[in-house]
Amino acid sequence: MPKKRPSNKDFDNEEVFPQLSLDCVIFGFNDGTLKVLLLKWKGTEYWSLPGGLIRQSEDIDNAAIRILQERTGLGQIFLRQFHTFGKIERYDNQKIISKLSHVIDPESWYDRAISIGYYALVDYAEVFPNPDQFTDECQWWILEEVPELLFDHNEILKKALHSLRLELSYQPVGYNLLSEKFTMPEMMRMYEAILGSKIDPRNFQKKILNSGIVIKLNEVKKGLAHKSPNLYMFDKVKYQQILEGGGLFII
Amino acid sequence: MPKKRPSNKDFDNEEVFPQLSLDCVIFGFNDGTLKVLLLKWKGTEYWSLPGGLIRQSEDIDNAAIRILQERTGLGQIFLRQFHTFGKIERYDNQKIISKLSHVIDPESWYDRAISIGYYALVDYAEVFPNPDQFTDECQWWILEEVPELLFDHNEILKKALHSLRLELSYQPVGYNLLSEKFTMPEMMRMYEAILGSKIDPRNFQKKILNSGIVIKLNEVKKGLAHKSPNLYMFDKVKYQQILEGGGLFII
DNA sequence: GCAAAAGTGTTGGGCCTACACCCATGA
DNA sequence: TCATGGGTGTAGGCCCAACACTTTTGC
Numbered sequence: 001m002p003k004k005r006p007s008n009k010d011f012d013n014e015e016v017f018p019q020l021s022l023d024c025v026i027f028g029f030n031d032g033t034l035k036v037l038l039l040k041w042k043g044t045e046y047w048s049l050p051g052g053l054i055r056q057s058e059d060i061d062n063a064a065i066r067i068l069q070e071r072t073g074l075g076q077i078f079l080r081q082f083h084t085f086g087k088i089e090r091y092d093n094q095k096i097i098s099k100l101s102h103v104i105d106p107e108s109w110y111d112r113a114i115s116i117g118y119y120a121l122v123d124y125a126e127v128f129p130n131p132d133q134f135t136d137e138c139q140w141w142i143l144e145e146v147p148e149l150l151f152d153h154n155e156i157l158k159k160a161l162h163s164l165r166l167e168l169s170y171q172p173v174g175y176n177l178l179s180e181k182f183t184m185p186e187m188m189r190m191y192e193a194i195l196g197s198k199i200d201p202r203n204f205q206k207k208i209l210n211s212g213i214v215i216k217l218n219e220v221k222k223g224l225a226h227k228s229p230n231l232y233m234f235d236k237v238k239y240q241q242i243l244e245g246g247g248l249f250i251i
Numbered sequence: 252m253p254k255k256r257p258s259n260k261d262f263d264n265e266e267v268f269p270q271l272s273l274d275c276v277i278f279g280f281n282d283g284t285l286k287v288l289l290l291k292w293k294g295t296e297y298w299s300l301p302g303g304l305i306r307q308s309e310d311i312d313n314a315a316i317r318i319l320q321e322r323t324g325l326g327q328i329f330l331r332q333f334h335t336f337g338k339i340e341r342y343d344n345q346k347i348i349s350k351l352s353h354v355i356d357p358e359s360w361y362d363r364a365i366s367i368g369y370y371a372l373v374d375y376a377e378v379f380p381n382p383d384q385f386t387d388e389c390q391w392w393i394l395e396e397v398p399e400l401l402f403d404h405n406e407i408l409k410k411a412l413h414s415l416r417l418e419l420s421y422q423p424v425g426y427n428l429l430s431e432k433f434t435m436p437e438m439m440r441m442y443e444a445i446l447g448s449k450i451d452p453r454n455f456q457k458k459i460l461n462s463g464i465v466i467k468l469n470e471v472k473k474g475l476a477h478k479s480p481n482l483y484m485f486d487k488v489k490y491q492q493i494l495e496g497g498g499l500f501i502i
Numbered sequence: 503g504c505a506a507a508a509g510t511g512t513t514g515g516g517c518c519t520a521c522a523c524c525c526a527t528g529a
Numbered sequence: 530t531c532a533t534g535g536g537t538g539t540a541g542g543c544c545c546a547a548c549a550c551t552t553t554t555g556c
Contacts (some may be wrong), residue, residue, distance in 0.1 A: 019269070019271075060337030083332065084335045086367070200519075201535080224535095225528045226534040226535065227533085454546065457510095473554090475506090
């Protein structure tokens with residue numbers, strides 16, 4: 001049975017790269033935990049990372065920005081390409097086709113595809129999750145509770161987290177994970193959530209203040225049933241300097 | 252004028268991925284400097300990085316290994332995927348076609364390709380450089396003397412070096428750049444060559460010995476017009492432990 | 503003996519870690 | 530007044546950077 005040649009156009013009828021896709025691991029931070037944005041495929045209980053195809057008319061970085069924009073509504077985002085996945089058997093093709101046959105056309109499905117992985121850090125509060133044409137739900141999941149995902153997406157997520165941790169250890173991160181104004185404990189909990197370990201609050205505060213990437217505001221966060229914490233914001237100039245200087249910023 | 256659809260087979264008549272290539276930055280270390288393996292295109296004075304296409308029947312990591320094998324004759328090599336290059340205009344297509352029209356068929360040339368970048372560290376002394384079907388020379392170049400390369404290969408090289416430096420700063424490196432037995436000054440010069448900066452020999456020695464990744468041998472290197480340096484070799488068990496533990500190894 | 507490169511030790515300072523109590527607030 | 534979480538200082542040790550002279554060897 002001759003296999004139909006898969007179309008090289010996407011849903012907007014744009015020419016795309018064949019056998020190539022792009023997957024995004026979108027991290028948000030809320031309620032003291034790190035979260036990931038996942039999509040639930042139509043008529044199933046299966047979840048996957050958001051992804052898409054790369055148009056012939058766009059840079060791959062822009063493809064990632066477009067996909068993020070479509071899923072989150074956000075424009076300005078922190079985005080990193082972290083790895084390209086290209087094993088022959090990234091996942092069990094037959095299994096995927098049987099799980100998703102009512103959504104995808106098995107005839108137009110590539111036997112093999114290579115996927116470029118990006119991760120993004122976004123401000124949880126500003127995201128309006130938005131499913132795509134294959135999916136009917138787009139939701140935040142707590143990192144530790146992420147279920148078994150379609151394709152090799154658990155592996156991609158794992159590698160993204162590893163890359164994020166590595167990046168965190170030599171660069172300032174968090175500009176996009178926290179609101180504009182934030183408290184020191186919020187920032188610390190973000191670091192703890194990403195690193196998956198506890199940090200001493202005294203040492204953390206000293207290090208962050210020493211680095212100069214945040215500015216203490218003359219404001220406190222009120223309305224909490226305990227001492228009102230100070231508010232801070234990032235010193236964007238200093239932050240950029242460290243980022244661009246390849247500077248060290250070890251936590 | 253309708254454009255012929257480029258063939259999706261490579262020179263061994265293997266099905267390959269369309270619009271996708273793989274470029275390798277092969278680093279060697281000799282004579283106190285870091286070197287890169289470059290290819291000179293047939294009938295020209297133009298140089299490029301070694302690269303190739305990815306077969307449908309191989310993992311991308313294996314494609315990189317194959318390409319390296321073909322160019323260097325080496326089997327066991329240190330290899331890292333570091334970035335995927337996918338801007339629309341990675342380089343000036345017309346310029347490339349005019350420079351290489353006698354080697355490549357402009358009709359079978361893709362307007363646009365995405366390239367996956369790998370870098371490798373190899374033992375300079377064991378390499379037998381070997382041109383491919385497009386090129387008639389394969390040679391080591393001193394890093395600082397690399398000329399203007401074809402395509403966007405200067406940029407790829409720059410990014411590879413940056414990734415290597417980053418990796419060097421948190422992982423032990425050098426197992427593949429040095430001969431089996433080496434002296435401390437040789438190892439130090441390798442670090443200096445990669446980092447592009449001077450290191451204090453006393454501090455370097457202390458740090459390396461403390462880390463436990465090398466074993467001091469009861470041998471010296473004779474035949475030099477000065478004090479005979481001690482020989483060392485890597486403690487492969489310890490080396491692997493640090494690599495896998497994601498361990499720190501800051502120089 | 504001379505030129506060239508190897509080998510080696512100490513000190514001071516800064517940074518990192520470990521550690522616990524009081525304070526402000528809303529309920 | 531109580532419960533909750535925020536805010537803060539110090540001491541010890543380790544690691545890091547800076548620094549220069551002596552040794553060995555071949556010629």
